[in-house]
Amino acid sequence: MPAKFDIGIVGLGYVGLTLATVLAEAGNTVIGVEKRSDLVDLTNEGTPHFTETGLPNALSGVVRHKKLVAAEAFDDTFTCDTYIITVGTPLSADGVARVDMIETAARDIAANMRDGALVILRSTVKVGTTRDIVSPILAASGKQFDIAMCPERTLEGKALQELRELPQIVGADDQAVADRAAAVFRKLTNSIVLVSSIETAEILKLVSNTFRDVQFAFANEVARLCDAFGVSAHEVISSGKLGYNRTNIPMPGLVGGPCLEKDPHILMESARSRGISLEITSAGRLVNERQPQETVSFISSEIERRGWTGPLKINLLGMAFKGQPETSDLRGSMSIRVLDALKKAHPDAQIGIYDPVTPEDVLAGEFPDENTYSRFGDAVSGASVVVLGNNHPSLGTISPRTIKEFMAPDGFVFDYWNHFSHLPSSELGDSYFAVGNSGSVPANG
Numbered sequence: 001m002p003a004k005f006d007i008g009i010v011g012l013g014y015v016g017l018t019l020a021t022v023l024a025e026a027g028n029t030v031i032g033v034e035k036r037s038d039l040v041d042l043t044n045e046g047t048p049h050f051t052e053t054g055l056p057n058a059l060s061g062v063v064r065h066k067k068l069v070a071a072e073a074f075d076d077t078f079t080c081d082t083y084i085i086t087v088g089t090p091l092s093a094d095g096v097a098r099v100d101m102i103e104t105a106a107r108d109i110a111a112n113m114r115d116g117a118l119v120i121l122r123s124t125v126k127v128g129t130t131r132d133i134v135s136p137i138l139a140a141s142g143k144q145f146d147i148a149m150c151p152e153r154t155l156e157g158k159a160l161q162e163l164r165e166l167p168q169i170v171g172a173d174d175q176a177v178a179d180r181a182a183a184v185f186r187k188l189t190n191s192i193v194l195v196s197s198i199e200t201a202e203i204l205k206l207v208s209n210t211f212r213d214v215q216f217a218f219a220n221e222v223a224r225l226c227d228a229f230g231v232s233a234h235e236v237i238s239s240g241k242l243g244y245n246r247t248n249i250p251m252p253g254l255v256g257g258p259c260l261e262k263d264p265h266i267l268m269e270s271a272r273s274r275g276i277s278l279e280i281t282s283a284g285r286l287v288n289e290r291q292p293q294e295t296v297s298f299i300s301s302e303i304e305r306r307g308w309t310g311p312l313k314i315n316l317l318g319m320a321f322k323g324q325p326e327t328s329d330l331r332g333s334m335s336i337r338v339l340d341a342l343k344k345a346h347p348d349a350q351i352g353i354y355d356p357v358t359p360e361d362v363l364a365g366e367f368p369d370e371n372t373y374s375r376f377g378d379a380v381s382g383a384s385v386v387v388l389g390n391n392h393p394s395l396g397t398i399s400p401r402t403i404k405e406f407m408a409p410d411g412f413v414f415d416y417w418n419h420f421s422h423l424p425s426s427e428l429g430d431s432y433f434a435v436g437n438s439g440s441v442p443a444n445g
């Protein structure tokens with residue numbers, strides 16, 4: 001491998017590893033700097049540390065051809081033309097976007113770069129982070145550099161495909177720097193959108209995820225309304241769109257994941273720094289964040305209504321934050337909030353979990369107090385309540401009527417994703433409830 005790499009990527013998580021792989025496949029020499037030694041070792045073996053379509057083959061190929069190498073830290077033996085920061089920006093305990101990992105990455109780059117380097121910030125950040133935090137750290141090195149903000153927008157599960165198909169946003173303060181950053185991504189796609197400033201790119205990223213969060217929140221609001229009137233939200237939403245694409249409301253469901261759980265908060269934090277409060281964004285988060293508690297109240301009231309006296313066995317199926325495109329990622333999963341609410345409401349119940357993608361040993365490591373299952377059949381057998389927590393298609397293949405045959409007598413299914421709401425009620429019986437199709441909002445909820 002050369003002592004000078006075309007590209008250095010700081011942080012080999014979901015974003016960094018997929019980006020490093022496709023940039024290496026495009027012919028660049030790439031070094032990924034990752035502080036976790038276990039991830040460095042896995043990467044150098046050509047093995048991804050998460051589930052992503054196409055990544056195992058692509059990564060092993062670029063590692064074998066010595067286009068991609070991983071290291072635990074920068075050192076004097078190598079330098080890079082371009083640096084891309086892809087470290088995490090989770091919320092801290094007090095709910096604000098963490099910048100410490102961005103600062104460390106910027107300091108490491110500042111020490112390693114040569115005059116004239118290009119530095120691209122790819123992580124999702126509070127507005128102003130590129131100009132007010134990253135740029136001054138780089139400038140303190142006394143070296144000349146260019147800086148651009150090019151946010152990541154891929155969906156987990158489709159990342160490799162989307163890195164080659166989605167328009168890449170490039171935000172820079174002048175045309176020459178924008179062209180330079182665009183050239184990095186033009187090796188992946190001809191679809192580049194140049195925006196007129198760094199802040200435009202930062203806001204664009206936060207706004208697009210917040211828009212999705214707000215749309216999903218509205219769908220969940222429709223579900224609450226329909227539950228209160230005993231009407232199917234699934235029918236209202238799907239019938240309303242037939243031949244009428246002006247009302248393209250998504251289906252209701254749990255809204256979380258590593259991006260949506262935080263990006264609207266980062267947008268609100270950005271707005272507050274300029275004295276503005278974002279009411280719609282705030283209301284959207286409120287609706288989405290209280291849904292687990294609200295729906296578990298319904299599950300509890302249904303358990304009570306059925307008058308169970310024997311041991312209660314509640315199994316939650318679909319723990320990853322989404323099922324489509326499928327992922328094993330548990331970060332920000334609202335199924336975990338549902339699990340917490342179930343445990344709180346039913347401390348004596350036996351609670352079990354299953355996921356179609358996340359391996360059982362990973363679930364057992366993350367949730368040591370719960371029973372774990374590796375097969376759907378085992379996860380529904382003998383259960384008093386089966387909760388379908390994500391939209392993985394496999395959770396929608398066996399009808400509630402068939403599931404019920406394996407469950408405890410008088411058991412029921414609660415479905416966050418309306419997997420079966422298209423079926424006539426005669427097919428569903430009185431043992432299937434879905435968000436917006438169940439009366440699942442308590443009357444005063």
Ligand SMILES: NC(=O)c1ccc[n+]([C@@H]2O[C@H](COP(=O)([O-])OP(=O)(O)OC[C@H]3O[C@@H](n4cnc5c(N)ncnc54)[C@H](O)[C@@H]3O)[C@@H](O)[C@H]2O)c1
Nearest residue numbers: 011013014015033034035087088089101104105123124152
């Ligand atoms: N996951 C997604 O699908 C997605 C999509 C769009 C945007 N984003 C944004 O991209 C950023 C990265 O997300 P992610 O999901 O890849 O995060 P992640 O936590 O999976 O990965 C970040 C990696 O950076 C490493 N790291 C942190 N500081 C480091 C340092 N100083 N030096 C070397 N390594 C360091 C961590 O060990 C970790 O492996 C976040 O800002 C996120 O909001 C993520």
